[in-house]
Amino acid sequence: MYHGAAARRISAAESPNEKLNLACIGVGGRGAANVGGVRSQNLIALVDVDEKRAEGAFKKYSSAERFSDYRKMLDKLGKDLDGVVISTPDHTHFHPAYASMQLGLHTYLEKPLAHNVWETRTLTDYARENKLATQLGNQRHAMPNMHRVVELVQSGAIGKVNEVHCWVGGSRGMPSIPKDTPPVPAGLDYELWVGPAEKRPYHPSFCPYGWRFWWEYGTGETGNWGCHILDIPFWSLGLRYPSHVNARGPEVDAERTPKSMHVTYRFDQTNQNSPLDLHWYHGTPEILAQRGLSGKGHNTLFIGEDGMLLSGFDKHELLPEEKFADFKRPEQFVPKSPGFHKEWIAACKGGDAATCNFDYTGPMAETVLLGNVAYRTGGFDWNAKTLSTGNNTKAQSLIQTAYRKGWEID
Known part of the structure; x- marks a missing residue:
C-alpha cells in the first residue's frame, strides 16, 4: 500500500440522498x-x-x-x-x-x-x-450530438465502417528550450509540482501550463485531445485495444512533443464484426481534401460501405447529402446524461456506473498513449494482455517508466 493504510469499503454514501x-x-x-x-x-x-x-x-x-x-x-x-x-x-x-x-x-x-x-x-x-x-x-461524452452519432453508426446508417479518421487542428508543440532560470514564485511548491518526474529548473514556460508539451510531464496534443475525440469512434464501434500501432511525423525530439503527427491503429474487431483502421492526426488530414470535404467544426470522419458520417462534438453530416436527403433517422436509444459530474456522483452512491468509467475509458486512454509511443519509437504489434510491444524494445521502455527517488510505488 502506497500510504501504508488498509484498503476499506466506504459507506458514507449508501443512501442516494446523502452527500458525498x-x-x-x-x-x-x-x-x-x-x-x-x-x-x-x-x-x-x-x-x-x-x-x-x-x-x-x-x-x-x-x-x-x-x-x-x-x-x-x-x-x-x-x-x-x-x-x-x-x-x-x-x-x-x-x-x-x-x-x-x-x-x-x-x-x-x-x-x-x-x-x-x-x-x-x-x-x-x-x-x-x-x-x-x-x-x-x-x-x-454527455453532449447530445455525440449520442446521435453513436445511434447512426450502430443502427447501420452508413453500413459497415472500415476506416475512421480523427484529428485535432493547430500546431502546438516543440516549445522553446528555456535559457534562463528564474526563481520559483512565492506560493508554488515546485518540488511537489515535479512529483515523480525528473526534476529540471523551474521555468514559467512549462509550469503552470506549458508542461503539456514536454514528454517528462505531458502527452502533447494527442494526450490533450485524443480521449475527447477518439471517444466518438470508440463508443460507436465498441473498440477496445489495437493490435498494431504505427505513426509518422516530424523528427522526434527527446524532450518535447511534436507540432504534428499521424497515427494509424489497427483493430482486429469492432461491434460490426470486422477489422478497422483508425487514423489519428495532430493536424489536418489529407483525406478531407481528397474527398472534397471541409473539416471546419468537425474532428471525425467515418467511412462506411454505404456512405460517410462527418462529425464534431456538436454537429454532424451524413454524406453524400443527396443520398441521405430523405433518410429516416433511427429512434434515439442513448439516454440523456443527467450531467457529466452528476453521473459520477450517482455512481458513488450506488447507482449505475458513470458513462466514462475506467473500464470504458482505460482502453481508450491506453490507445491514445500508444500513439505517442509509436511516434517516438516506430511501429509495433501490441499485445494488450501482456502489455508487450513485440520486437520493438524502445517502445517497451516507454510502457512503464521509472519514478524519481522518493516516489517509487511498492
Whole structure:
C-alpha cells in the first residue's frame, strides 16, 4: 500500500440522498471547473501546489480545508472521505489516484487518465477489482450530438465502417528550450509540482501550463485531445485495444512533443464484426481534401460501405447529402446524461456506473498513449494482455517508466 493504510469499503454514501465527502486535488485551471461540477456535495478538502492558481477556488469554497500535499491530506482526512476529484498535470495523475483508490475512495480523474500505459492499466484494473466508481474527464461524452452519432453508426446508417479518421487542428508543440532560470514564485511548491518526474529548473514556460508539451510531464496534443475525440469512434464501434500501432511525423525530439503527427491503429474487431483502421492526426488530414470535404467544426470522419458520417462534438453530416436527403433517422436509444459530474456522483452512491468509467475509458486512454509511443519509437504489434510491444524494445521502455527517488510505488 502506497500510504501504508488498509484498503476499506466506504459507506458514507449508501443512501442516494446523502452527500458525498469529497477532496479535490488540483483546483486551478481545469480543476476549478471540476470543483464546480461537484460543489453540490460536501467539499472537505482542496489541494493544490500553487496557491496563486488555486486562489479562486480557495476563496469560493472557504469552508474546505486547504493542503498543498495530497499525501498529507489523505493521511489526515482519508478515513472521512468518499471520493476524490483529481485535475493535475499528466505526470501527477497516477500517484494521487492510486493512493486514493488504495484507501477505497471513488475517483474522478482528468484525461488522459495517466502518463503511461502501465499506470493507466494499473488504475483501471484496481478500480474494477475493488468496485470503485470512476469517471474520466471526457465531459463531451454527455453532449447530445455525440449520442446521435453513436445511434447512426450502430443502427447501420452508413453500413459497415472500415476506416475512421480523427484529428485535432493547430500546431502546438516543440516549445522553446528555456535559457534562463528564474526563481520559483512565492506560493508554488515546485518540488511537489515535479512529483515523480525528473526534476529540471523551474521555468514559467512549462509550469503552470506549458508542461503539456514536454514528454517528462505531458502527452502533447494527442494526450490533450485524443480521449475527447477518439471517444466518438470508440463508443460507436465498441473498440477496445489495437493490435498494431504505427505513426509518422516530424523528427522526434527527446524532450518535447511534436507540432504534428499521424497515427494509424489497427483493430482486429469492432461491434460490426470486422477489422478497422483508425487514423489519428495532430493536424489536418489529407483525406478531407481528397474527398472534397471541409473539416471546419468537425474532428471525425467515418467511412462506411454505404456512405460517410462527418462529425464534431456538436454537429454532424451524413454524406453524400443527396443520398441521405430523405433518410429516416433511427429512434434515439442513448439516454440523456443527467450531467457529466452528476453521473459520477450517482455512481458513488450506488447507482449505475458513470458513462466514462475506467473500464470504458482505460482502453481508450491506453490507445491514445500508444500513439505517442509509436511516434517516438516506430511501429509495433501490441499485445494488450501482456502489455508487450513485440520486437520493438524502445517502445517497451516507454510502457512503464521509472519514478524519481522518493516516489517509487511498492
